[in-house]
Amino acid sequence: MSLSRFLLLAAALAICAAGCAVAPAPSGPPARPGSQAADSGQQPTLILISLDGFRWDFLEHGVTPTLSRLAAAGVHADRLIPSFPTKTFPNHYTIVTGLRPAEHGLVANNILDPRTGERFSLSNRKAVRDGKWYGGVPIWVTAERAGMRTAPLFWPGSEAEILGIRPSYSLAYDGDMRPDDRVDLVLEWLDLPAPERPSFLTLYFEDVDDGAHRYGPDPSEGLARALGIVDRAVERLVEGLEQRDLSLRVDLLIVSDHGMSATSRSRVIFLEDYVDPEEANVVDWSPILGLWPSPEHADAIYQALAGAHPHLAIYRREEIPDRYQFSGHERIPLIVGISDDGWSVTTRARFNGCPACFDGGEHGYEQSLDSMGALLIAYGPSFRRQTKIGPIENFHLYNVMCAVLGLEPAHNSGDPARVEDFLRSPSQ
Ligand code: AMP
Ligand code: ZN
Ligand code: ZN
Numbered sequence: 001m002s003l004s005r006f007l008l009l010a011a012a013l014a015i016c017a018a019g020c021a022v023a024p025a026p027s028g029p030p031a032r033p034g035s036q037a038a039d040s041g042q043q044p045t046l047i048l049i050s051l052d053g054f055r056w057d058f059l060e061h062g063v064t065p066t067l068s069r070l071a072a073a074g075v076h077a078d079r080l081i082p083s084f085p086t087k088t089f090p091n092h093y094t095i096v097t098g099l100r101p102a103e104h105g106l107v108a109n110n111i112l113d114p115r116t117g118e119r120f121s122l123s124n125r126k127a128v129r130d131g132k133w134y135g136g137v138p139i140w141v142t143a144e145r146a147g148m149r150t151a152p153l154f155w156p157g158s159e160a161e162i163l164g165i166r167p168s169y170s171l172a173y174d175g176d177m178r179p180d181d182r183v184d185l186v187l188e189w190l191d192l193p194a195p196e197r198p199s200f201l202t203l204y205f206e207d208v209d210d211g212a213h214r215y216g217p218d219p220s221e222g223l224a225r226a227l228g229i230v231d232r233a234v235e236r237l238v239e240g241l242e243q244r245d246l247s248l249r250v251d252l253l254i255v256s257d258h259g260m261s262a263t264s265r266s267r268v269i270f271l272e273d274y275v276d277p278e279e280a281n282v283v284d285w286s287p288i289l290g291l292w293p294s295p296e297h298a299d300a301i302y303q304a305l306a307g308a309h310p311h312l313a314i315y316r317r318e319e320i321p322d323r324y325q326f327s328g329h330e331r332i333p334l335i336v337g338i339s340d341d342g343w344s345v346t347t348r349a350r351f352n353g354c355p356a357c358f359d360g361g362e363h364g365y366e367q368s369l370d371s372m373g374a375l376l377i378a379y380g381p382s383f384r385r386q387t388k389i390g391p392i393e394n395f396h397l398y399n400v401m402c403a404v405l406g407l408e409p410a411h412n413s414g415d416p417a418r419v420e421d422f423l424r425s426p427s428q
Contacts, residue, residue, distance in 0.1 A: 043148070043194075044382065045250045046404050047186065047237070048095070048139075048202045050155070051230045052088060053209030053363065055217055055259035056080065056373040063224045064231040066238065067377065070254065073386060074379030075422050079370075081393045082258045084324045085288045086363045086372045088209070089122065091257035091394060092156040097136035098398030098412025102329045105135040106156075110284040111331050112292050119283070128173070131160040137410035139401050140167045143200045146407055151189045153182060154204035169198060179205055179233035187240040190250070199405060203237070205230045212260040212361040217371070251380030251404050253397070260361040261342045261371040267311070268358055269345040274308045275301050277347060280335075286344045287364045289337030302335055311340040324366065341365050384424045392418065 056079030059068055083094045083101055087109045090101035101107050111120040111133070120127040127133060134157050140150035144165050151169035152158035154177075158170045169189055186201050211226025234254065241247040271277050271289070279297045284290030289312075293301045305314040315321075317332045326332065339345050342365075344358045351358065365372055376392065378384075382404045396414040401407075403419045 042249050043199050044405050045199050046401060047250060047252050048401065049234065049252060049254045050092060050202065050204045051208050051254065051256045051375060052204065052206045053212045053258065053260055054230070054256035054375045056375055058208070058227060061219050061224060061227060063227045066231045066235040067254065070252070070379040071377045074377060074383050075387045075389060077376035077389050078391050079373030080255060080376035081391050082367045082372055082374050083394060084326050084367045086258035086365060086367050088257050089156045093134065093138070095255060095394050095397050096138040096155065096157065098395050098409065098414040099136040100325050100395055100413060102326045102332060103136065103413060105329055105331055106133060107329055107331045108284045108288065108290055110290065112283045114330055129159045131162045134160055134162050138162060139398060140200055141165045142402065142407050142410055143405060144168065148199040148405070149196065150200040151186070151198040152200070152202040153186060155202040175206060179207070179229055180236060183233050183236045183240065186237065190244065190246060205233055214360050216262045216361045217260040218262065248381055251382045253401065254375065254377040255397070256374040258363045258374055259372045260363050261365060263342055263344050263358050263360060263362045265359045267343045268351060269309050269312050269339065269343060270348050271345055272347055275304045283333060286346055287339035287362055289345055290333035291335040291337065292333050293335065298334055305337065311343045312345060313338045323368065339365065341369050341371055378422050382424060383422055389421050
């Protein structure tokens with residue numbers, strides 16, 4: 001083991017020693033009857049991989065040979081339909097809970113809790129690690145409760161104690177950690193002796209999201225570079241599994257959280273043309289506005305914004321159309337503004353202060369848009385081979401993962417019947 005890998009593993013174990021729940025006896029549930037894992041007497045193992053911002057059609061850019069090979073060999077969905085709002089934390093947490101954002105409570109990347117006045121944002125390390133923001137039961141909690149060990153590396157929510165449980169192995173999010181080091185850490189976790197070895201692991205790569213925000217979603221050298229980075233990381237993982245003779249025992253579920261739309265500096269809405277942003281109390285900006293005006297300003301703000309711009313739909317939170325599936329949670333802002341595909345909403349000060357902004361890619365828009373469609377590839381011994389399926393919503397995946405791991409799912413919004421789209425029957 002190289003020194004750097006050893007240090008990473010030691011750091012991960014140290015974090016666990018400092019903060020992880022004591023893992024129960026590592027007996028674990030039996031493998032799913034008829035599965036390859038059961039046949040070989042092994043515990044099933046699943047690696048959930050997120051390629052943030054990888055739009056469903058980025059495979060067609062022709063620069064991701066490993067992902068294309070896995071898509072052709074396993075189950076490949078036409079696209080994964082994200083949940084609204086099509087942002088990172090809401091959707092990652094939907095995938096691991098089977099609940100929509102309005103059900104699990106991570107209703108945006110930037111949230112105000114109206115009860116406490118506290119704020120959540122991705123850069124607020126304290127909030128990201130605070131279990132009170134996370135509703136539902138993430139799959140690593142389901143698995144740890146069943147006696148498995150888990151290692152959800154960098155998955156949103158994985159740093160928090162949720163329902164009194166922390167994953168056996170986790171690491172504080174570090175966007176600078178190299179993709180290869182992330183892959184090697186996961187492989188080292190798989191090399192642990194059986195009682196310590198995790199059965200559920202995750203990988204997270206932000207490169208494509210970064211690249212597509214910057215260069216936009218159309219084919220370009222910059223986006224191709226980012227796509228190449230994540231493709232090589234997945235290739236490194238697959239090779240590492242093959243070298244360890246694990247490729248027949250480990251399942252891979254490769255997803256993204258949302259797609260990406262091209263933005264333009266000619267498609268920008270300036271909020272101060274209609275209301276005073278201070279009075280509107282903007283908690284979340286483009287392309288979805290989250291407004292928490294005080295009660296005395298709320299009506300006037302709503303009236304001033306409703307119908308004011310043809311590319312910005314404004315709703316009181318009770319009136320958000322059903323198709324968004326975004327109602328019923330107290331953290332949904334009093335007034336929500338939804339920009340049309342490819343539009344941005346900001347202030348002139350922000351716009352003029354950043355000449356490179358609003359001219360690349362963005363996401364957050366309505367989840368049914370083609371541009372917001374995400375990636376879904378399932379590959380490994382549990383999954384069907386060479387199978388194309390139609391578009392599927394991301395909250396169905398929690399049940400699929402539970403089935404692969406032989407876990408009893410917690411309450412969730414997924415349709416259990418969708419599991420059959422993915423799983424290989426024993427005879428296949
Ligand atoms: P978004 O623009 O909604 O796709 O957010 C993407 C950004 O989320 C990434 O560039 C990361 O900086 C950030 N992010 C991803 N995972 C985490 C995490 N576990 N903790 C904090 N920030 C994260
Ligand atoms: Zn994202
Ligand atoms: Zn993004």
